[in-house]
Amino acid sequence: MRVAVVGLGGVGGYIAASFVKAGIDTIGFARGEHLKEIQLHGLTIKEDEKTWNERIDTRKEDDLDGYFEGSFDVVMFCVKSYDLVDSFEHIRSHIDENTTLISFSNGVNNAETLRNLSSCHVLEGCIYILSHLESPGVIRKKGKVFAAVFGGEQESTAKLASLFEKAELRFKTPSDIQTAIWKKYIFISAFATLTSYYKNSIGYIYEHHRDEAEALLKEIAEFAQSKGINIEDEVQKALKVASEVPYDSKTSMLKDFENKKRVELESLSGYVKMPLMSRYYEELKKFLK
Numbered sequence: 001m002r003v004a005v006v007g008l009g010g011v012g013g014y015i016a017a018s019f020v021k022a023g024i025d026t027i028g029f030a031r032g033e034h035l036k037e038i039q040l041h042g043l044t045i046k047e048d049e050k051t052w053n054e055r056i057d058t059r060k061e062d063d064l065d066g067y068f069e070g071s072f073d074v075v076m077f078c079v080k081s082y083d084l085v086d087s088f089e090h091i092r093s094h095i096d097e098n099t100t101l102i103s104f105s106n107g108v109n110n111a112e113t114l115r116n117l118s119s120c121h122v123l124e125g126c127i128y129i130l131s132h133l134e135s136p137g138v139i140r141k142k143g144k145v146f147a148a149v150f151g152g153e154q155e156s157t158a159k160l161a162s163l164f165e166k167a168e169l170r171f172k173t174p175s176d177i178q179t180a181i182w183k184k185y186i187f188i189s190a191f192a193t194l195t196s197y198y199k200n201s202i203g204y205i206y207e208h209h210r211d212e213a214e215a216l217l218k219e220i221a222e223f224a225q226s227k228g229i230n231i232e233d234e235v236q237k238a239l240k241v242a243s244e245v246p247y248d249s250k251t252s253m254l255k256d257f258e259n260k261k262r263v264e265l266e267s268l269s270g271y272v273k274m275p276l277m278s279r280y281y282e283e284l285k286k287f288l289k
Contacts, residue, residue: 001025001073003163004094006087008034008043008058010131011104012078013139015148015169017043017054022167027072028058029087035060037137044138061090071096074160077103077110081267084110088117095120100156104148106192106252107267108178108185111152123157124177125150126184132252146170149184151177182229187238190216192253192268193280196287199254203247206239214239219274257287 001024005016008030019026030038035058042055071094079087084105095101095118102123103110111124127148131141148164148171151157157173164171174180194205194213205213217235224231256263265288269281 001159001163002070003027004029004072004075004091006061006075006077006091007079007083008038008056008139009078009133010139010141011127011129012076013043013133014045014129014131014141014146015076015078015167016056017045017052017139018167018169019163020054020056021052024163024166026056028056029061029091030058031060033136034133041137046134046138046140048141048143061087070094071099073098074100074163075102077101077105077114079105080262081105081107081110081264082262084113085117088114092118097121100159102150102160105267106185106188106264107271108181109267109271121153121156123150123152123160124181126181128184147172149174149177149180151175151180179229179231182224182231183234186217186220186224186231186234187241188251189220189268189272189277190238191242192251192264193277193284195251195254196257196263196284197280199257201247201254202242202245202249202251206242207247210239213242216276216280219276220272223272223274223277263288 003024003026005012005026006029008016008028016026016028038056038058042053044053077084077087084103097119099120101114101120102125104125104127111122114122129146130143131139134140150160151173161171161173190213191202195202217238221232221235253263253268265284269284
C-alpha cells in the first residue's frame with residue numbers, strides 16, 4: 001500500500017518514521033527548515049531509551065502533482081486542525097474513491113470536514129502520544145504512551161489497522177468511535193482553554209481553578225450529550241488526569257499562544273457552543289489581536 005502522512009510533527013513524524021522502518025511505502029509532507037533537514041539527514045526520533053533515524057521521502061505539499069500515476073491508498077492528516085482543508089486540497093489530485101482518509105488533528109469534527117470535501121472513505125480518529133518537534137528534523141517522544149484510535153467503515157478500518165500492526169504501533173478500533181474521540185476531546189478542550197486563558201500550566205489550573213475546570217468539563221459533557229454522546233463519567237477522570245500530570249505541563253494551545261503562533265482556538269474552544277466556554281472563547285480571541 002502507498003501511504004501519505006501529511007504533517008511530520010510530533011504525531012505524524014513518529015508514525016511516518018515507524019511506518020518506513022517497517023517497510024511500508026510512505027511519503028511524508030513537511031515545511032520549512034524541518035523539511036530541509038529531513039531531506040538532508042532523515043528524521044531522528046528520540047525516545048526515552050533510544051535514538052533512531054529514518055530516511056523518509058519527504059516533500060512540500062505543493063510538490064506532488066505529477067510525481068506518480070495513481071492514488072494513495074491511505075492518507076493520514078497530522079496537521080493542525082486549521083490546516084486540514086488546505087492540506088487536503090494540495091493532495092486532492094492523488095486520491096480517489098478507494099482512498100482511505102483519516103485526520104489525527106485535534107477536534108471532533110475533522111472527519112465531517114473531510115467528508116464534505118471528498119467522496120473517499122473517511123475514518124474517525126484520534127491519537128494518544130506525548131511527543132513534539134524538538135528541532136528541525138528531530139522528534140522527541142516521551143514515555144510509553146501511544147495509541148491510535150480509529151474506526152468507521154469496516155474495510156477501511158481493517159486496512160489502516162494492518163498498517164499499524166505491521167509497524168508494531170498500538171491501536172484500538174472501538175465499536176463506538178464517536179464516544180472514544182469525545183473522551184479525549186473533553187480533556188484537551190477544557191485544559192487547552194483554561195491554560196491559555198490563565199497563561200499557566202495544567203497543574204496550576206488544577207490547584208487554583210479546580211472548580212472552574214470541573215464546571216467547564218461538565219459543560220463540555222452536556223454539549224456532547226446534546227449530540228447523543230454520553231461522556232459524563234469523563235469529568236472526574238479528566239480531573240484525576242490533571243492532578244497526576246507533571247505540575248508544569250502545558251497544552252499545545254498555550255505553547256502556541258506563548259510563541260505567537262496560529263492557535264487551534266476554533267476547534268478546541270469555539271466548537272463548544274455553551275455559555276461558560278463561549279465566555280472563555282471570546283476572551284481568548286482578544287489575545288489574538
